[in-house]
Amino acid sequence: MEIPYTVDERPDTGVYNAKLGVWLFLASEVMLFGGLFSAYVFLRLGADVGAFHEWGQELNIPLATLNTMILISSSMTMVMSWVSLKMNDFKKYKLYMALTLLCALCFLVIKYLEYSAKIHHHIYPSTNTFYAIYFTLTGLHGLHIIGGMIVLFYLWGPGSNMWNSKPEQFTNRIEIVGLYWHFVDLVWIFLFPILYLL
Amino acid sequence: MNAHSHHEESFFRKYIWSTDHKIIGLQYGITALFFLMVGFFLMMVMRWQLAYPETPIPFVGSFFGEDGILLPEIYNSLGAMHGTIMIFLGVVPLAVGAFGNYLVPLQIGAPDMAFPKLNAASYWSYFVGGVIMMSSFFSEEGAARSGWTSYPPLADIEVGQTIWLIGMVFLITSSLLGSMNIITTIVQLRAPGLTWSRLPFFVWTQLVTSFLLVLAFPPLEAAAVLQLMDRVAGTSFFLPSGLVISGEALAVSGGGSPLLWQHLFWFLAHPEVYVLILPAMGIVSEVIVNNTRKPLWGYNSLVYSVIFLGFMSFVVWAHHMFLTGMGTAMSSFFQITTMIISIPSVIILSALFITLWGASIRFNTPMLFALAFLPMFGIGGLTGLPLGIAASDIYLHDTYYVIGHFHYVVAPGTIFALFAGIYFWYPKITGRKMNERLGQLHFWPSLLFMNGIFMPMFIQGLAGVSRRLWDGGLEYAHAAGVLQWNEFMSVSAWLLGVSQIPFIINVFYSLKGGEKVDNNPWESTTLEWVAPSPPLPHVNFETLPEVHREAYEYSVPGRKRDFTPQTEPKKG
Amino acid sequence: MSSGNDVDIQNHIKIYMMVFASLAVLTIVTVAASYLELSSGESIFLALVIASVKGSLVACFFMHLISEKAFITWILMLTAGFFFILMFVPLATYIDQAQIG
Numbered sequence: 009m010e011i012p013y014t015v016d017e018r019p020d021t022g023v024y025n026a027k028l029g030v031w032l033f034l035a036s037e038v039m040l041f042g043g044l045f046s047a048y049v050f051l052r053l054g055a056d057v058g059a060f061h062e063w064g065q066e067l068n069i070p071l072a073t074l075n076t077m078i079l080i081s082s083s084m085t086m087v088m089s090w091v092s093l094k095m096n097d098f099k100k101y102k103l104y105m106a107l108t109l110l111c112a113l114c115f116l117v118i119k120y121l122e123y124s125a126k127i128h129h130h131i132y133p134s135t136n137t138f139y140a141i142y143f144t145l146t147g148l149h150g151l152h153i154i155g156g157m158i159v160l161f162y163l164w165g166p167g168s169n170m171w172n173s174k175p176e177q178f179t180n181r182i183e184i185v186g187l188y189w190h191f192v193d194l195v196w197i198f199l200f201p202i203l204y205l206l
Numbered sequence: 207m208n209a210h211s212h213h214e215e216s217f218f219r220k221y222i223w224s225t226d227h228k229i230i231g232l233q234y235g236i237t238a239l240f241f242l243m244v245g246f247f248l249m250m251v252m253r254w255q256l257a258y259p260e261t262p263i264p265f266v267g268s269f270f271g272e273d274g275i276l277l278p279e280i281y282n283s284l285g286a287m288h289g290t291i292m293i294f295l296g297v298v299p300l301a302v303g304a305f306g307n308y309l310v311p312l313q314i315g316a317p318d319m320a321f322p323k324l325n326a327a328s329y330w331s332y333f334v335g336g337v338i339m340m341s342s343f344f345s346e347e348g349a350a351r352s353g354w355t356s357y358p359p360l361a362d363i364e365v366g367q368t369i370w371l372i373g374m375v376f377l378i379t380s381s382l383l384g385s386m387n388i389i390t391t392i393v394q395l396r397a398p399g400l401t402w403s404r405l406p407f408f409v410w411t412q413l414v415t416s417f418l419l420v421l422a423f424p425p426l427e428a429a430a431v432l433q434l435m436d437r438v439a440g441t442s443f444f445l446p447s448g449l450v451i452s453g454e455a456l457a458v459s460g461g462g463s464p465l466l467w468q469h470l471f472w473f474l475a476h477p478e479v480y481v482l483i484l485p486a487m488g489i490v491s492e493v494i495v496n497n498t499r500k501p502l503w504g505y506n507s508l509v510y511s512v513i514f515l516g517f518m519s520f521v522v523w524a525h526h527m528f529l530t531g532m533g534t535a536m537s538s539f540f541q542i543t544t545m546i547i548s549i550p551s552v553i554i555l556s557a558l559f560i561t562l563w564g565a566s567i568r569f570n571t572p573m574l575f576a577l578a579f580l581p582m583f584g585i586g587g588l589t590g591l592p593l594g595i596a597a598s599d600i601y602l603h604d605t606y607y608v609i610g611h612f613h614y615v616v617a618p619g620t621i622f623a624l625f626a627g628i629y630f631w632y633p634k635i636t637g638r639k640m641n642e643r644l645g646q647l648h649f650w651p652s653l654l655f656m657n658g659i660f661m662p663m664f665i666q667g668l669a670g671v672s673r674r675l676w677d678g679g680l681e682y683a684h685a686a687g688v689l690q691w692n693e694f695m696s697v698s699a700w701l702l703g704v705s706q707i708p709f710i711i712n713v714f715y716s717l718k719g720g721e722k723v724d725n726n727p728w729e730s731t732t733l734e735w736v737a738p739s740p741p742l743p744h745v746n747f748e749t750l751p752e753v754h755r756e757a758y759e760y761s762v763p764g765r766k767r768d769f770t771p772q773t774e775p776k777k778g
Numbered sequence: 779m780s781s782g783n784d785v786d787i788q789n790h791i792k793i794y795m796m797v798f799a800s801l802a803v804l805t806i807v808t809v810a811a812s813y814l815e816l817s818s819g820e821s822i823f824l825a826l827v828i829a830s831v832k833g834s835l836v837a838c839f840f841m842h843l844i845s846e847k848a849f850i851t852w853i854l855m856l857t858a859g860f861f862f863i864l865m866f867v868p869l870a871t872y873i874d875q876a877q878i879g
Contacts, residue, residue: 010317011316011317011318011320011322011395012394012395013394013395018394021393021394021847021849022847022849023394023847023849023850025320025321025390025394025395026321027850028320028389028390028393028394028850029320029321029324029386029387029390031850031853031854032385032386032389032390032420032853033382033386035420035421035853035854035857036382036386036420036421036423036424037424038857038858038861039421039422039423039424039425039857039860039861039864040424040425040427040428041428042424042425042428042860042861042864042865043424043425043426043427043428043429043470043473043864044428044432045865046425046466046469046470046864046865046868047428047429047432047443047466047470049865049868049869050463050465050466050469050868050869050872051443051461051462051463051466053869053872054461054462054463054872055461058818061818069809069812073805073809076805077802077805080798080801080802080805081798083798083801083836083840084794084798084840086840087794087840088791088794091787091790091791091794094787095784095787132439132440133435133439133440133441134439134440134441134442134458134459135459136442136459136461137441137442137443137459137461137462140435140441140442140443140459140462141443143439144431144432144435144441148431186840186841187841190836190837190840190841191841193836193840194833194836194837197829197832197833197836198826198829198833200805200808200829201808201812201825201826201828201829202825202829205808205809205811205812205821205825206812206821206822206825393849421856421857421860422860425864465868465871465872466868469867469868469871473864520860520863521863521867524867524871527871530871531875531876532871532874532875532876533871533874533875533876534874534876535870535874536867536870536871536874539870
């Protein structure tokens with residue numbers, strides 16, 4: 009007996025299993041980052057008036073804006089890679105997925121530049137509560153990017169063989185991982201103004 | 207997967223990295239029972255110190271201090287780890303990981319959970335987390351010693367906490383994976399005809415519990431990361447400015463907030479206590495319904511209550527923080543939500559009591575435990591009321607009254623329900639019943655000694671004896687009048703330990719020597735009893751069941767049998 | 779969207795392009811807005827509003843929420859509710875601190 013609704017949608021709920029699973033996972037991630045955002049609010053209130061704003065001036069806004077654009081682009085290429093599979097265009101899928109990975113890599117490189125610049129100026133998580141939450145929030149976000157990249161790489165590379173045997177299930181996998189990827193982009197959409205601009 | 211189920215699996219695939227929810231459920235169950243014993247043992251050691259302060263502990267004393275006398279720091283470690291182990295390594299894995307995993311697919315007529323590999327991963331994550339937690343005892347720093355609640359600044363600077371935090375990350379991951387699996391399974395894999403209103407109440411409780419886990423645990427994971435950063439990266443998330451330790455100013459940036467930890471911690475930990483009780487209520491309902499031969503009274507009320515309870519559990523957490531200097535507005539807010547949340551609990555308990563009315567009760571062992579749950583949980587719940595009211599909580603907070611309250615709910619509450627479940631479903635899992643005689647020998651003394659341990663705690667708490675005191679209050683004049691209860695409670699605790707021996711013997715003995723049964727020895731209506739005992743590896747049922755009826759068609763007038771399985775088609 | 783036909787998919791691609799363009803523009807707007815002379819509260823509000831619009835675009839279109847089953851949306855609304863509780867209630871307790879002395 010197979011487990012039902014791994015590929016086909018269950019009629020009354022309208023979803024296949026993995027889709028519900030990933031949305032539940034994303035809900036938990038909302039609460040995870042929520043805990044950290046709540047920490048940010050609390051710490052900002054607890055600091056002297058204007059302290060967080062002042063400490064935040066050290067951050068590199070142009071670089072972060074570029075990173076924001078890069079991540080938004082990666083979201084676009086991610087959804088296009090899924091659309092390509094829907095249109096049965098495996099070559100296009102490979103292209104868009106590769107672009108997504110490239111964008112992610114650029115994001116990480118820029119992050120690395122940012123971090124090393126801070127450390128070079130002796131700014132660490134222990135420096136003050138703003139940098140504590142800055143490094144933690146962006147660090148955790150970065151870990152999510154890395155984790156996503158690993159999965160994306162697998163699905164671009166060895167895992168893409170599934171397209172030949174089970175194309176529908178493979179397309180669903182790309183949809184699922186795409187949802188994760190968009191979420192990571194979404195978190196950054198909030199992180200960017202909160203940390204860099206406020 | 208059809209061809210594969212007939213392959214010969216290696217020992218490793220069959221029993222170690224199994225993706226069969228039944229094996230995984232058993233893995234959870236065995237591991238959890240082991241950890242419950244460990245947690246119990248820690249408590250027995252603590253209670254020696256409380257009964258006979260600064261006397262050498264028999265047999266095991268050398269592990270706990272010089273001359274066998276329990277050191278205060280070790281006492282604190284035992285306390286912190288007792289709570290941690292019982293909650294995160296014992297009760298939740300048993301109630302959700304074991305019972306949930308084993309029974310949910312069966313009760314909904316599914317061949318397995320929605321994500322079998324994820325299921326295996328969630329067990330092993332729990333296992334690794336448990337090993338990490340236990341390893342803290344053997345580390346140079348020793349185990350955590352700032353309470354299971356790990357409040358900073360103390361937890362930020364005290365020993366053993368780093369390993370605790372890392373262990374928690376694994377345990378939380380396990381819970382998250384498990385709860386996503388359970389929710390998806392219940393929503394997606396219900397057998398044809400199993401509509402929401404036909405779902406056994408046990409499944410409803412597992413569904414709500416999993417929602418609590420999936421949404422409430424992540425903030426604690428966030429907090430654990432922050433506390434790890436404080437300990438390892440020198441941050442000051444929870445360290446306020448101007449902190450001085452042993453006369454020296456702490457060399458950190460300061461500016462952090464101890465209250466931040468408390469908010470993030472209790473945001474999880476309050477729903478967590480409902481995670482501890484809801485599966486128990488589910489189990490008790492199933493056992494009671496079956497042994498009264500009557501439908502569950504108020505099924506709709508029960509379902510709405512449990513959903514409402516789940517939702518409310520997210521907005522009461524700061525009743526654990528009444529003494530942190532919140533103003534009257536917020537204190538009132540949390541007091542009101544806490545009072546409101548008692549309503550669904552009362553509805554659930556009442557429905558179960560009313561189900562008993564006019565019933566032909568079968569007093570077998572599982573039923574005894576289920577029946578005892580009702581008043582025991584009742585005491586636990588009622589004693590919670592003065593704690594939920596801010597004014598009285600000011601006096602009772604952090605006293606033995608609190609320990610009495612929550613233990614009544616979890617120990618003769620949840621644990622009794624879990625025992626009921628083990629006795630009840632053992633025949634399904636093994637194909638044999640447990641021994642009734644041994645069951646009675648387990649139940650009656652357990653009931654007695656549970657009350658012996660926890661009832662006097664209310665007396666001590668009302669007298670003002672604080673919790674987490676190594677000397678049990680010896681130093682305080684206000685405790686003098688109630689200290690004699692310490693020995694009484696300790697003796698009760700040790701005798702409670704002895705009372706578990708018939709159970710342990712029973713579990714092992716009945717594997718080979720228990721009365722053999724067919725698929726439905728208790729004559730129950732729900733789907734797990736349609737499957738063979740034990741259910742078929744990987745697929746559970748010979749053919750996937752089809753559901754035609756509600757969950758509890760017992761003693762319906764005009765029918766030959768006093769029960770009608772959910773799979774029986776309706777005529778005409 | 780189990781098997782889309784070509785026209786359907788072309789429409790979707792158009793939408794994705796428009797969303798992408800909007801996101802890019804709004805990013806510039808976010809940065810530009812930070813240079814306005816606003817009070818702390820106003821700038822926080824503005825930043826969050828713009829971020830919410832961007833987030834909604836990603837969620838509704840890239841993540842297909844706008845055409846997703848209601849059931850999934852309910853779970854997310856529940857989550858959003860708890861997220862806001864986690865955000866604002868501790869804040870409220872901070873503000874409503876007891877005045878001592």
